[in-house]
Amino acid sequence: MSDWRLTVGLEVHIELETASKMFCGCPNDPFNSPPNTNVCPVCYGLPGALPLLNKKAMALVVKLGQALGGQIPETTFWARKNYFYPDLPKGYQISQSTAPLVGEAALTINGVSYQIERIHLEEDAGKLMHQAGSAESLVDFNRAGVPLMELVTAPVFHTPEEAKLFCQELQRIVRSLGISSADMEKGQMRCEANISVSRDDTLGTKVEVKNINSFRAVEKAIRFEFDRQVKALEAGQALAPETRTWNDPKGETVAMRSKEGMADYRYFPEPDLPLVTLASLLGAATDHVLPNAQRLDLTQFGLPKEIIQPILDLGKYQFLTEFHTAYPAETVSAAKLLIDLPELRDANPEALHQLVIFKQQNGWTKETTKAVWLAAQSTGDLSAAATEFAPAGNLSEIIVAVIAEQPDIVASYRGGKEQVFNFLVGQVMAKASGRANITTVRDELKKALTTH
Numbered sequence: 001m002s003d004w005r006l007t008v009g010l011e012v013h014i015e016l017e018t019a020s021k022m023f024c025g026c027p028n029d030p031f032n033s034p035p036n037t038n039v040c041p042v043c044y045g046l047p048g049a050l051p052l053l054n055k056k057a058m059a060l061v062v063k064l065g066q067a068l069g070g071q072i073p074e075t076t077f078w079a080r081k082n083y084f085y086p087d088l089p090k091g092y093q094i095s096q097s098t099a100p101l102v103g104e105a106a107l108t109i110n111g112v113s114y115q116i117e118r119i120h121l122e123e124d125a126g127k128l129m130h131q132a133g134s135a136e137s138l139v140d141f142n143r144a145g146v147p148l149m150e151l152v153t154a155p156v157f158h159t160p161e162e163a164k165l166f167c168q169e170l171q172r173i174v175r176s177l178g179i180s181s182a183d184m185e186k187g188q189m190r191c192e193a194n195i196s197v198s199r200d201d202t203l204g205t206k207v208e209v210k211n212i213n214s215f216r217a218v219e220k221a222i223r224f225e226f227d228r229q230v231k232a233l234e235a236g237q238a239l240a241p242e243t244r245t246w247n248d249p250k251g252e253t254v255a256m257r258s259k260e261g262m263a264d265y266r267y268f269p270e271p272d273l274p275l276v277t278l279a280s281l282l283g284a285a286t287d288h289v290l291p292n293a294q295r296l297d298l299t300q301f302g303l304p305k306e307i308i309q310p311i312l313d314l315g316k317y318q319f320l321t322e323f324h325t326a327y328p329a330e331t332v333s334a335a336k337l338l339i340d341l342p343e344l345r346d347a348n349p350e351a352l353h354q355l356v357i358f359k360q361q362n363g364w365t366k367e368t369t370k371a372v373w374l375a376a377q378s379t380g381d382l383s384a385a386a387t388e389f390a391p392a393g394n395l396s397e398i399i400v401a402v403i404a405e406q407p408d409i410v411a412s413y414r415g416g417k418e419q420v421f422n423f424l425v426g427q428v429m430a431k432a433s434g435r436a437n438i439t440t441v442r443d444e445l446k447k448a449l450t451t452h
Helices: 055-067 160-176 215-234 291-300 305-313 317-326 328-340 349-362 366-379 382-388 395-405 407-414 418-431 438-451
Strands: 005-015 079-082 092-095 105-109 112-123 127-130 137-140 147-153 189-198 207-212 242-247 252-258
Touching: 005 160, 005 215, 055 112, 055 147, 055 160, 092 112, 105 160, 160 189, 160 215, 160 291, 189 215, 207 215, 207 252, 215 242, 215 252, 291 305, 291 317, 305 317, 305 328, 317 328, 317 349, 328 349, 349 366, 349 382, 366 382, 395 407, 395 418, 395 438, 407 418, 407 438, 418 438
Parallel strands: 207 242
Antiparallel strands: 005 147, 005 189, 079 092, 105 112, 112 147, 127 137, 189 207, 242 252
C-alpha cells in the first residue's frame, strides 16, 4: 500500500438479545414488527416518562468484557449525549461517557492481540425509511431504545484485511456467548472506521466513515479512504477531520459533516438513572472457550486449516470435541462430512462415527453417503441402510464392460491423455450404483487398462 502508513480504529455497534428495550418494557423486536408498534412514552421521550434500567443488557456487556479480559469497574453511571437527528426522539441519547461498563480489554486472533479501549452500553436510535422518488422520509421508532453495545478499539489496525478479520471474529464471539445474533443485514451489527494516513508512526488527520454494513464493505471502505487520503496529501491538499458515509453501490465514501468533538455532545449525568454497582452482574468463572482457542484445539485434533473455520461457523466445536474424545482416528473424516452434508449436522457422535466407518469400508461417494443416511432416518436402522448400499455387482465385469463401451476414451488414455481417466472412473461408479470402493475402482481400472 505504498510508503504511506494506514492506521484504523474501529467502533462496532451491536444490538443485544434481550426481551425488552434498554430503558422500558417494550419488546426488543424491531425487525419483525410493523412500524411504530413497539413504542411507549419512554421510547418517544415524552415529558414525564422515566427510564428504567435493563439489568440483562448490562450483564451481557459485562459477560463479553470478562471473556475478553476487560477491566470491570465497581460502579458505573449513565449520561445524556446531546445531538439532533430525526430518528432520535428525545434530542439526546442515554449513553455512557467516562464510566463504561468495560475498560481496557483485548481480542486475540491467531496469536495477534488487538487492544480494546472500552465497551459501553447505550440506546439505539430509530430508523429512517427513505421513500423512493420522494423527498420525504418516514421514521420507525421500533428500534429506538433497543440495547446497543458499542465497542471501541485503539488505533491498532494497519491493513483493511485486519479490520475485517477483527469484525468477523467479534461477531463469532458474541454469537458463541449468546449476546447477540449480530446479523449485519438486519442492522444488528454496524461498523464505523476511524481512518488516518501518515508517512511514519504518528497519526494523521482522523476521518470517520459510518454506515458500513457488511464485512466486505469494511475492507472496501477502508481501502477506498486510504487511497483518497493519500491522493489528496500527495496533491498538497489538507485533510479535514470529518464524518463520511460509505456508499456501497458506488464503492466510495461521501462527506456528511464536520467531525464532532466530545464537547459538542455536551455530556452530563443522566438525572433519572441511579449509580449502578456492578458486583451483582459479574458472572462466575466460566470454561467457555473463545474462537481463537477453539481453532487451536481443532488444529490439535488434526483438522486441515481450510476446514477449521467452517466447522466453527457451523457451531460444531463442542460436538467435535466430544467426538474426538471417543473416536480420535475418525475426527477429520467426521469433520469433512459435517461440512459436505448438511443432513448430518444433527447426528449424534455415535451415529456419525458408524457412518464414517461404513463410508470408509465401502468407498462411498458423498452422494451415496447422503442416501444411506437419509434411508437410515426413515427406517431407524443405519446398519440395514448400509447393507442396502453395499457394493453392487462384480467389479471386474463392470470394468470390462466400461472399457468395451468407451473405445475412443480408452484409446485417448492409452495415447497419453491421462485426464480422461476420471471420466472412466465415473462410468464404473455409475454402473456400480455408486456403491463400489472408489480407491479399489481406480486401482483395478488402471490394471485393466494396461492389460486388456
